[in-house]
Amino acid sequence: MTARRPTILDVAKAAGVSKSTVSLVVRGSPTVKAETAKQVRDAMASTGYVYNRAAANLRKSSVGLIGLVINDLRTPFITEFATSVQMTLSAQGYATVIANSDEDGALQAQRVSAMIEHGVSALLITPSYGQEADSFDQIARAGIPCLQALRQGDPRCDLFPFASFDYAQGGVLATQHLIAQGARTIAFVGGLSHRAVTAERMSGYLATLSEARRTPVSFVGGVTRGFGAEIAATICADHPEIDAVLCFNDQVAQGMLSGFMRLGRAVGTDVRIVGFDGMEDRDQTVPGLSAAFCDVARFGRDCAAILLDWLETGEHPSPLRRAPVSLLARGSSLGPIPEETSK
Known part of the structure; x- marks a missing residue:
C-alpha cells in the first residue's frame, strides 16, 4: 500500500503553527518571522512534505x-x-x-x-x-x-467566514483601567445605536460597570471628532459628575480631548479618556491618547493570509475568528506623570 503523502496540515501540526502560516512560508512571504519560518521548514523536512510549486503556479494563474x-x-x-x-x-x-x-x-x-x-x-x-x-x-x-x-x-x-476583534474584551480592559485610576462616573461616548459593532464595544463596558455596581451613562449618535467635541461640551455643562470616558473610537476620543481642553477641563486629571482602536497618531495628541488597542495592521495581514490559504488549499476557514485587544495607557488616562505603556 502506498504511503500517504504529507500535507500542509501535517506540517502545521508538527511545527505548532496554523496552516495559513505554513502556506506563507512555502510561498516565501516576508511577513513571517525568521524564527517561525525556520520552525516550519524544519517541520517540512521532518515530515517529508514537498511543495508542488508547479501545481501551485497552475492554480495561481487563475x-x-x-x-x-x-x-x-x-x-x-x-x-x-x-x-x-x-x-x-x-x-x-x-x-x-x-x-x-x-x-x-x-x-x-x-x-x-x-x-x-x-x-x-x-x-x-x-x-x-x-x-x-x-x-x-x-x-x-x-x-x-x-x-x-x-x-x-x-x-x-x-x-x-467572519473575522474581527474581541471588542468586548477591549471594553472590559479599558473600563477596569479607568476604575483603577480612581474614576467614579464613567461614560461611553460615540457609535451609532443600531450598529452591532457599537453594542460589541459597549458590552465589556456595561458588564464591568455592572460587576462594580456602577451606573452606566452613554451618549451615542456619532463616530467623528466633531461628535466627541459636542459631547465634551454637554458633559461640562450638564454632567460635571462624569470624570472618565470610554470612546467608541479614537476619532471621538480626539474630539473629546480637544473639546475638554478648550473648556478648561484638564484631560488626565479632571477627566480621563480612553479611545478605541489605537491608531498610529495616538502619541501625537497632548496628552497622549490611551486606547483599547486593535492591531489592525497585523489583522489585515492575517485576513489576507486566510484568503490565500483558502485559495491555496481549498479548505474552508473557521467560521469565526476574534483577534485580541489590549490596553495602551497614555497620559489621557494616566494623568500628568511620566507616560507608561501597558499591553
Missing part, C-alpha cells in the same frame, strides 16, 4: 485578482486595514481591486456584481449595513470565497 469591498475608506482604521490587506496580497503576486461602498448597501451590491463579472477569485468585504442579501446572495451563486471582516453583514458564517 486566481490572480482579489476584490476588496470597503464600507468607508475615509475612516483611518478601515484605511489602514485595507492597506495592510492589499500590501500582503501584492507581496504574494496577487492584484487587488478596491471599491468603497460608502456605507451604502445598494452601492455595495453593485460593486460586488462588477467584481464578479470581472473574474475576481475571492472577495474580502467590510460590509455596509442595509440590503446585505443583495451582495451576499450573488456571491453565494458565484461560488467564490468571501471573507467578512470587522463587521458581520451576513449570518451564514459557515459560508462567509
